[in-house]
Amino acid sequence: MPHTDLPYPDRSLTAAERDWHCHALSRINADYQRSADTHLLKLQLPCFQGSTLYLKDESIHPSGSLKHRLARSLFLFGLANGNIKQNTTIVEASSGNTAISEAYFAQLLGLPFIAVIPKKTAPEKIKKIEFYGGRTHKVDSHHIYEEATKLARDLDGHYMDQFTYAERATDWRGSNNIAERLFEQMQNEPRPILDWVVMSAGTGGTSATIGRYIRYRHDLNKHTRLCVVDPDHSVYADYFSTQDPKLKNSKASHIEGIGQPRPQPSFVTSVIDTVLKIPDAASIATIHWLESILDRKVGGSTGTNVYGALQYIAQATKQNKPINVATVICDPGSRYLDTFYNTDWLREQHIDIAPYLEQLRSFQNTGQLNPISS
Structure with missing residues (x-):
């Protein structure tokens, strides 16, 4: 029996507190069982010339996003x-x-x-x-x-x-996280190996989870690389290069949910292979282009992801070496009807998506992403 005269407080939960704690865990685990996985969409457009783009559709979660x-x-x-x-x-x-x-x-x-x-x-x-x-x-x-x-x-x-x-709240080794499910869903594909996973970063938690999981699985580590795509007015791409924790940007990103004006603790650069900077106009043009392919609207961060993924597919097409690339549909476009899908808002923000739309439509016909004229 412990000594009762020790001057230490007893912070044990009361019976009522333990009951509520167990009830809370039960409610969350029940939600987990109902919504444990999301669809993996497969795009094989003629312009891909043998390459495949996989879209992990996180927009179908009960709360609507990744x-x-x-x-x-x-x-x-x-x-x-x-x-x-x-x-x-x-x-x-x-x-x-x-x-x-x-x-x-x-x-x-x-x-x-x-x-x-x-x-x-x-x-x-x-x-x-x-x-x-x-x-x-x-x-x-x-x-x-x-x-x-x-x-x-x-x-x-x-x-x-x-x-x-x-980056620390999620178990990166598995437990049905996004990385584990993505690679498990790939197992029955004709070519189950992914060459690239392309992921935008908001907190950095998802890219950290995917990057760690790739390195944790030696079979993946040999073949799969992770690219983080970063929008305008975010410091992540520069931070990846410089490792300078004092970086700051005074202007906020137009692409809600991703990009940050300063480095965040959950953005783990050591598990990322490379980064790509994606213009806001390219991200937004991509979601308009995707609507004609998916017959649905998606959010701006999805546009950033897909535009980045297309860079690798276009490069593979030029080299005649088909690849598999995966990225994420982060949320539905219904949340951005007043912004990304609103021509008045685009005009007010001085965002011209026309050149990138022309580039993407040309890509769909030729498989080549021609440079944007300045």
Whole structure:
């Protein structure tokens, strides 16, 4: 028996707290069983000349985006660490999709949720956060982290801090993460080996998970490489080259959910093979081009992913060496009807997608991505 006179507090959970904790884990695990996997779409256009583009469709998660996986992991991480309890207010700094997914899980557990978001966040994303019972707190994009920290402290809540914990909350060795499922879904394909995985980075958590998994699996490490695509006004590409943690960009990316004005702790450069810088106009043109192929709208980060993937396919076509490339459909285009699919918004932002649309349509006919005229 322990000594009862020791001057240490007993922080054991009460019976009621343990009951709620078990209930919370049960609710999250039930959601996991209902939505454990997403589709892997296969594109073999004539212009690919033997190459294949695979699209992991993360937009079909219950909360509508790739961030559903991250939100689940962050909630489990918070529960396991004792940071999330019954009635804990959950706070997150997010440009939209992570906040939507976290609002979904907060509602699932009956917890208050507040998203600290940039003032220019798409209205459709705000509606989704509110649909799941969350509230929003709008600030300048460069102050969302500090404001989220302060808000959580003032409310005695829990700041999820996706930008710090994304890369460690997810089990990169498996547990049905996006990397494990992607490569398992490839197993019955005629050529199951992927040459490239192309992934944009927001927190950096997904690219870290995929990169670590590739290196963890020696059979993949021999053949598969990871490219991170980075939009305009993001520092990730420069950070990959310079490793300078003081890098900053004063202008926010137009492509919501990816790119950052400063390096984030979850962006792990050591597991990335290379990076590509993708112009915003190219990302947005690509989602308009994709609509004619997929018969559906997708978000801007998907455009960044696909435009990057097409660079490798075009290069393989020129060399007459077909390859397999995989990337991700991050979220649905319905969240961007007021922005990326709105000609007035594009004009206001001085974004001209016409040259890139012409380039992509020419590629569809010839298999060549001709340079954009300056």
